[in-house]
Amino acid sequence: MCAQERAQAPVYYPRPSQTRLASQLSEEEQVRIAQRIGLIQHLPRGIFDPGSEPSDKKVKECVICMVDFEYGDPIRFLPCMHIYHVDCIDAWLMRSFTCPSCMEPVDAALLSTYESN
Incomplete structure (x- = not known):
């Protein structure tokens, strides 16, 4: 090659x-x-919108790349409710299928949602 x-x-x-x-x-x-x-x-995606609620402003940066979220950034939500830039978390999950913040296994939570539907 x-x-x-x-x-x-x-x-x-x-x-x-x-x-x-x-x-x-x-x-x-x-x-x-x-x-x-x-x-x-199958993990939900969204667009970062800091909102007007004080609690909404708590999340400021992606803990993987350490860059502040900006309005309109594509984000992905994990079952544990932590959010990350789509590109950051997708690359992370290819290496380790756990949340980088709380270390919860993503696949177990995702599979349990299918079983309950």
């Missing part, structure tokens, strides 16, 4: 401490990553 192909190939994290190109993943790892991507896509 040439350097240009390596630069364009997506990198995945089959385990938190491992980084591999998509072409190097086993079939089992590919299935697991596809399932994770599917679960991430």
Whole structure:
């Protein structure tokens, strides 16, 4: 594989401490990553709007990138109600399926909502 192909190939994290190109993943790892991507896509998205309530102004920054939220930023909500920039949390969840703030497992909470419906 040439350097240009390596630069364009997506990198995945089959385990938190491992980084591999998509072409190097086993079939089992590919299935697991596809399932994770599917679960991430079911997490609700929104647009950051600080609102006028004093409690709404409590959340000021994405704890992953440490950048303040700005009006109109695309955000994703986790089942624990923490919010993050979509790009930040999606990349995080590909490595670890826990909330970076409270360490709650995201998949367990997400799957329990399907079971209760």
